[in-house]
Amino acid sequence: MINKNHGTDYENIRLDRSGQAEAFDVIGDRYDEAFPHKEGQVAAADWLIGSLAAGARVLDLGCGTGVPTARQLADAGFEVVGVDLSGGMVKLAREYVPGATFHQLDLADLRPGGPRDLGRFDAVAAFFSLLMLPRAEIPLALLTVRHLLVPGGLFVLSMVEADVDDFSIPFLGRTIRVSGYLLEDLRKVIETAGFEIAEESSYTYAPAVADVPPEEQVFLCCRRLD
Ligand SMILES: C[S@@+](CC[C@H](N)C(=O)[O-])C[C@H]1O[C@@H](n2cnc3c(N)ncnc32)[C@H](O)[C@@H]1O
Numbered sequence: 001m002i003n004k005n006h007g008t009d010y011e012n013i014r015l016d017r018s019g020q021a022e023a024f025d026v027i028g029d030r031y032d033e034a035f036p037h038k039e040g041q042v043a044a045a046d047w048l049i050g051s052l053a054a055g056a057r058v059l060d061l062g063c064g065t066g067v068p069t070a071r072q073l074a075d076a077g078f079e080v081v082g083v084d085l086s087g088g089m090v091k092l093a094r095e096y097v098p099g100a101t102f103h104q105l106d107l108a109d110l111r112p113g114g115p116r117d118l119g120r121f122d123a124v125a126a127f128f129s130l131l132m133l134p135r136a137e138i139p140l141a142l143l144t145v146r147h148l149l150v151p152g153g154l155f156v157l158s159m160v161e162a163d164v165d166d167f168s169i170p171f172l173g174r175t176i177r178v179s180g181y182l183l184e185d186l187r188k189v190i191e192t193a194g195f196e197i198a199e200e201s202s203y204t205y206a207p208a209v210a211d212v213p214p215e216e217q218v219f220l221c222c223r224r225l226d
Contacts, residue, residue, distance in 0.1 A: 010111050010140055017085060017106065020132055023174035024064070025088035030172050031064060034209045038068050040201055041127050044156040044219045045069050047199060048123050049076045051154055056122035059083065059148060061107050062129020066093030066100065069125055074099040081118060083107060084129075108137075111144045123154040128217075131159050134166040135179045142193035149224045155195055159186055161202070161216040172209065183218055195222040 063082030
């Protein structure tokens with residue numbers, strides 16, 4: 001069942017972003033160096049490219065450095081808007097992908113009735129960004145994605161498969177808090193938020209640095225149900 005009461009729900013939780021943007025401000029380019037192979041992410045963006053009409057408007061939520069996704073989508077001729085909490089990441093993204101527009105924003109700012117309105121999009125990508133929210137907030141973020149999409153709009157996301165909630169981990173010399181689900185539970189969360197899953201893939205990924213252990217990455221290609 002789709003929860004239509006999302007505006008109010010955001011008002012009832014305290015958003016704790018402490019340390020999250022600061023970590024990525026410092027990590028910067030090292031994120032891409034630690035995760036050099038992005039076949040799953042590139043394939044999911046290719047699904048968007050193959051499914052969208054020329055000139056479509058696409059939002060990259062938690063865009064990081066803009067590489068590879070914002071760049072891949074801009075190179076495909078879409079109007080790309082990227083949003084990230086980290087000012088450092090937004091600065092890099094503007095440099096690396098001059099053909100897209102980037103904003104330093106919290107994705108919660110884009111909620112229905114929230115402080116920023118970037119208009120509607122034909123597609124939203126959220127690769128490894130929703131995992132930086134506590135679980136209590138992930139359904140609200142998904143309802144924000146729904147709100148940002150035109151009816152029938154496309155949504156691609158990736159998560160790390162793990163049964164954790166707001167769990168502190170060492171990450172590239174900093175500490176960040178992450179959440180995840182087992183795959184079955186992730187599917188339920190996505191479907192409950194009003195999406196149908198069209199395609200799904202998983203990859204076992206060993207990052208190119210010692211302090212990040214191997215992880216199971218899940219990519220979902222979804223469509224907004226009306
Ligand atoms: C693991 S990185 C992934 C970056 C990029 N999507 C990629 O796959 O290469 C997560 C990104 O999400 C951003 N982020 C975390 N919480 C966010 C929030 N509440 N709103 C917007 N961006 C956020 C971080 O600053 C970081 O750049």
